[in-house]
Amino acid sequence: MHLTKEELHAALVERHGADIQQKLDHASVGIAGLGGLGSNIAVHLARLGVGRLVLVDFDTVEISNLNRQHYTMKDIGIPKTLALLEQLEAINPYLQYEPHTERIVPANAARLFAGCDVVCEAFDRADQKAMLIETLLERLPDTPIVSGSGMAGCGSANLMRTERRFGRLYVCGDGTSDIADGIGLMAPRVAVCAAQQATMVLRLLLGHTEP
Template structure:
């Protein structure tokens, strides 16, 4: 575990968060539990943003290792190549806030284990690449975890305007972030700016939900 500088302690960091976020807001963030399924272009950035908010418990799940094709859009660096994404990401998150609870699952999320992995999470962010995996996770969590809200990504490929990426409430416990149209399967590519914008939309929706706001 990363050791904080002697000039920094938990109370000092928590007070800084309270100063910026407000005491009541920070109390809600600190008490929250949020899951992230997939730690690639969306998930790695979402995790960093939520750690900066001071979300008390982050449940992180991914089976993959960092490779060179990840570096252009995911929150990893050259020294992380070959490491499991779970391990590489937690190293970074602990440098942001070492006093949060990081629960790591280095495994493939499936219909059989998703509810077990994310049980107790108020919100789970879907951050997979493939459409069928996205659909699996959303349907599994909505059916199996009735107290959990899902924030999913849907369309962030290509080079279109960032203004096309939006957040919408699809149903009671499901929110979709993205342009709803672009698809890497159509050869549109994945560019860091649009992926990061979509990740920020997801993290912002999580923030709003934790503060009791249900509309984007």
């Protein structure tokens, strides 16, 4: 079934309300890393009808990604930006998607996410998380950042939360569980953290600054 832009938008307005949907229509969100966190965050935001999504990742889909990331076997070997773009366009083809297949470094981070109302940090490695957060806090001084920290293993989801730090940095997760400790990443907890990040993004876009 093919829906027109007007039909799909009307369905979103019916579910979300006209005032909320208008804010989402004009919103712009950046997602740094399209793995277990980023791919799921992007799907949530596309379903909300967020008007512009900036999608950045340098990697391709691998077999090891399939246990928690929003990809399928047919995506193996394809750049994550392109595989995810196909999924998002199947959900809502009328949004503005900006895929960038490149590695994020201090020299390009501000350029990639300029104009975003919120940026989601969705990297795996702690050093990369720190690099992006430090860079964006310095170079995009008015942009909130929503980060994920602590989603490994099979501990209770009740331990996961959203905290506000440094004024405009929000951190989601349990804050402690780490694959460096030999704990694996599993779909449910990764998805919970991604949903927490997407929820905080939604709240920020609607003007709510507290977790």
